[in-house]
Amino acid sequence: MASTDEQFAQAANHWDLETLYTDLASVKGKRLTPVEKLHLRGLLCGYSPAEIAERLGKNAKGVETDLCATVYRYVKSLLDKCNEKIENWRKIAEWLEDAGYKSQSNAQVPVNSLLPGNSVVNITNINIEKDQIVFLINLRIPTSKVSDISIKDLNLDDNTTN
The missing domain is CATH 1.10.10 (Arc Repressor Mutant, subunit A)
Structure with a gap:
């Protein structure tokens, strides 16, 4: 039993x-x-x-x-x-x-439905460190073409473009 x-x-x-x-x-x-x-x-x-x-x-x-x-x-x-x-x-x-003892239901939503098309999610590594599970994730989200984005639009100052 x-x-x-x-x-x-x-x-x-x-x-x-x-x-x-x-x-x-x-x-x-x-x-x-x-x-x-x-x-x-x-x-x-x-x-x-x-x-x-x-x-x-x-x-x-x-x-x-x-x-x-x-x-x-x-x-x-x-x-x-x-x-x-x-x-x-x-x-x-x-x-x-x-009285609030019931947990909020966590609706299962597929990650792909939250991301734009052609996005890629890869879990590259899973480790247990101390009392935590650590996921290393590679997330690629397509943006507009690089030529459409200027450095000015990215708000990068001179110190970050070295």
């Missing part, structure tokens, strides 16, 4: 889980348990408590009870909604999205 961190991992694609975990932990007074995080991710992926239970091989009533006693309480407290009733489990994700 997959570890609890791997289950419902797709929630990380759409939610700022680390900030959410930290903020909920501050309300709780200590870190969320792996099970609390797991149940929260299940909700954020759009699964009902019964579906979460089914996927985890747990009792549906047990998961619902756990959510009511933990995640629901923490979210209500975090978002200052203690007096509001949760009539549907979907409210949790709606409230958290309204």
Whole structure:
């Protein structure tokens, strides 16, 4: 069986889980348990408590009870909604999205659609340096003919034309 961190991992694609975990932990007074995080991710992926239970091989009533006693309480407290009733489990994700915990979706746009025709993009090297991935990129974007551009247009002063 997959570890609890791997289950419902797709929630990380759409939610700022680390900030959410930290903020909920501050309300709780200590870190969320792996099970609390797991149940929260299940909700954020759009699964009902019964579906979460089914996927985890747990009792549906047990998961619902756990959510009511933990995640629901923490979210209500975090978002200052203690007096509001949760009539549907979907409210949790709606409230958290309204509060800004949902990541902005990064629409995948092909680089070629952003560049003028005949542009060339080559990744010439990929390195890992310290805690960063470094890409060396060769980008060629066609401009108008060189004869159409004067040095004056490029705003180059005498010091740069040596």
